[in-house]
Amino acid sequence: MKILFIKEQRTKSGIEGSAKNVFYRCIELNKRNIPYLVLYNAKDEFYTLMLENNVNVKYVNFPSMSIKSIFKIREVKKRIQDIIEEEKIIHIHVHFPYLLSFLDKKWNIPITIHHHNAFNENKILEFFNIKEILYPKKVLKNLYNKLIGFDFSKADRCIAVSYAAKQTASFKYGMKSDKIDVVYNGITQINENNYKSLKKELGYNDSDILILSVGRVTKAKGVEDFCEVAKYFSNKTNYKFIFVGGYNDINYYNSIIEKYNKYVNFLGLRKDVFNLYKTSDIFLFLTHREACPNVIIEAMNFSLPTIGWDVVGVNELVKNDLNGLICKFGDIKSICDSLEKVINDKKLYDIYSKNSLLEAKKYTIEENTDKILAIFKSLEK
Incomplete structure (x- = not known):
């Protein structure tokens, strides 16, 4: 009975913040003997770091965020469903909105999304801006972002890393405020x-x-x-x-x-x-x-x-x-x-x-993990 974390490669330049969060949390789960599996879509520096530190990670070749990922939805969804059945997954946690498109509520498994994004000014997603009508690529990008917003409805809860991130998730993607929990990032204690x-x-x-x-x-x-x-x-x-x-x-x-x-x-x-x-x-x-x-x-x-x-x-x-x-x-x-x-x-x-x-001392991985596991526990069916 495992928790499934799905994480995408965000940059080819080093290890970015959300990747560090996944890593710290998995190390903490190892200490607690809590079973989990990370699905990751690149064999890069972060993938190597996870392997070297006994993080239970599986490479799955799902696409990064782009319009092209739409054409891979059925294929990736089937692959994830097979993994869920093989690993006896009881909870799915994704780290970027577009990953929700590869999931299905019919699986009857609780889904949470970790929201790492925040804007100084939040704007409602539009299908297209009339000023951009002559720029098909921008229209397609806006349409794709809007579709990602629709997928937010698949999430049972959203974990926002700050109140600014909560506001963005609520305003931009239409997530109801009472379904968003704020849990600040935590890191491993540093001596x-x-x-x-x-x-x-x-x-x-x-x-x-x-x-x-x-x-x-x-x-x-x-x-x-x-x-x-x-x-x-x-x-x-x-x-x-x-x-x-x-x-x-x-x-x-x-x-x-x-x-x-x-x-x-x-x-x-x-x-x-x-x-x-x-x-x-x-x-x-x-x-x-x-x-x-x-x-x-x-x-x-x-x-x-x-x-x-x-x-x-x-x-x-x-x-x-x-x-x-x-x-x-x-x-x-x-x-x-x-x-x-x-x-x-x-x-x-x-x-x-x-x-x-x-x-x-307010931002420890121990407290961060406690809060996230409590949210997962509250969604058990």
Whole structure:
């Protein structure tokens, strides 16, 4: 009698947040001897990580989210149904809305969806916008997204990773608010003493102040904003800016490197990112929107004050003037002033640092798993 998790590959650049959530949860389920199975559609770095850590995962070649996936629905649905019967599945949990199209309510098995998406402004899905009538691809994309919205009705409950994600699930996909539970992401407890500072290894001096950001090199993740802040402080020779993360678009990545390389140390994808948290002094996370960013939780576990935009997701984890500062979106000068304020006020820095560690303890994988299993239990038939 098993729980079935269905997870799709979201990026070919590293391991993204929702994948980490699945991984942490499966490790916790292993500790509790609770049977489960993960279906995953790529043999990538994440798949290898799961195998290496004894996560019960099965590779199934279902399509990633695209209009083309419509033509695979019957085939994938039959494959999943066979697995459900073979494995004696009692609950299905999916990690992206389009995956609901491969499921069937007739199976009489409880279905939940984990909603990881949030927008600063929620808009009702339209079949098409009259302004886009001359762009068939956009019309098809809107139609496909609308169809995904219809599939939300297959879910018995929705688990949103933040209140912002709950609002998006309710407004955008029409999920009734009383069927949505908010369960913040949780991560495995981090013992800071297990990690080492790489300050000297990276060529920095003891007096240097390291400002770190972690995420994909995209505009939406705030890489340009981060670089502009670094450029603003180019005269502060002891302020060192580090950006860690991969990229989706090599041309965009190269343009960012060419423009900002003298202000920012781009380290690319790193498997030792926890050592980099240990190395750093401040976490500067300027993403434009998130649902519940794991990287903030990770940074808090290393007692790092966080500075970011006042946008969805971020403003639920960073409590302004408690464990960091949040600024009006787009106001680079305000970010720079906030950064200097935290750096120059040792007492304030220590308060934010202490509170960050206290806040981090609210987001454990143990509590996250307890809440999710309780939701599954409530749906047993």
